[in-house]
Amino acid sequence: MKARIIVTLKTGVLDPQGKAIEAALSSFGLSGIDGVRQGKVFDIELAGDDRATAEATLKAACEKLLANTVVENYAIEIA
C-alpha cells in the first residue's frame, strides 16, 4: 500500500520561504497569485493491506516525527 502525507504550516504562522517564492513568481510577471505557502510531502510505502492499521501507523509517524504540531498540520492520504 502507498500513502502520502502532506505537512503544511498552520494558518497565521509566518512562512518566509513561501513569501520569497511568491515574490519570485510575481517577478516572472505571473499574475493572479495571491499567496504561496510552502509545505512538505512524504510518499510512504506500507507493509500489509489493512487500512485501519496503516492509518494508525501513519498518524503516529506524523505526531512523533513528521510534523511539528506546534506550527504544522498534516493530512494523510492512503492510495
Next chain:
Amino acid sequence: MRAAIVVFPGSNRDADVARALTQAGAEVVKVWHADTELPAGTDLAVLPGGFSYGDYLRCGAIAGRAAAMDAVRAHAARGGLVLGICNGFQILCESGLLPGVLMRNIDRRFICHRQMLRVERADTRFTTAYAKDQVIDVCVAHGEGNYFADAQTIARLEGEGRVAFRCCDASGALTVDANRNGSLNSIAGIYSEKLNVLGMMPHPENFVEDLVGGTDGRGLFTSLAA
C-alpha cells in the same frame, strides 16, 4: 560540577562549549547520541550547537528523538540542569523539553554577527554571575532562530518570568533592528517551568577569551560551575 555534552552526528560546537565549561572549572564528559544513559553524577547536560542530522526534516527534529534525549528528559525531570545552545535550543523545543519552535529567520538569511543580549533575570543557576538587565555582548550564527509559540504560550512564558535573554541594542533597548531573526518579543532564550532547562540561540561559548573578541559569555559558565 559535572557536565555531560551530548554529541549528535553534525554537532560542531561541542569542543567550544567543553572548553568554556572546563575554563569555568567544570568537569566535562562527552556522551554519544545513541547512549541511553548520562554518566553517573551528571549535574548538567549540554546540547551543543551545530547541524545535527544536517538539519534534515526540521532543525533538531531527528536529534530531539535520539536515544540520549530520553536520558536528558529523565535528567531534567529529576531537576537536573540542561543547557541547549543554538541547535541545542532547537533540539530542546523539538523534544518537548521547552515550548515553541525556532522558525526560519524572518529575512530568510543565515545570520552570523555579534549580538547584544539583555539578561532578564540573574537569579537562576545559569545567570548568577550577571546582573539583572545587564547587556552582554555575544555572537549568533543561525538560519532558524526565529522563536515562535502561540499567544497563550508566550503569555505564560512572560508571566512566569521564563524569558532568559532578549536581543537588544547596546543600551539594552529592544529594537526591531536588534531582533534580526524576528523572534516574538525579541526572545533569545527561555527557561523551563522549573528554571532548570535553558535553551538559547546565541553562543556564549564564543566569547570566553579576550583573544577572540570578548569574555561576556563567561558568566553563564561560571554561574553553572559555581
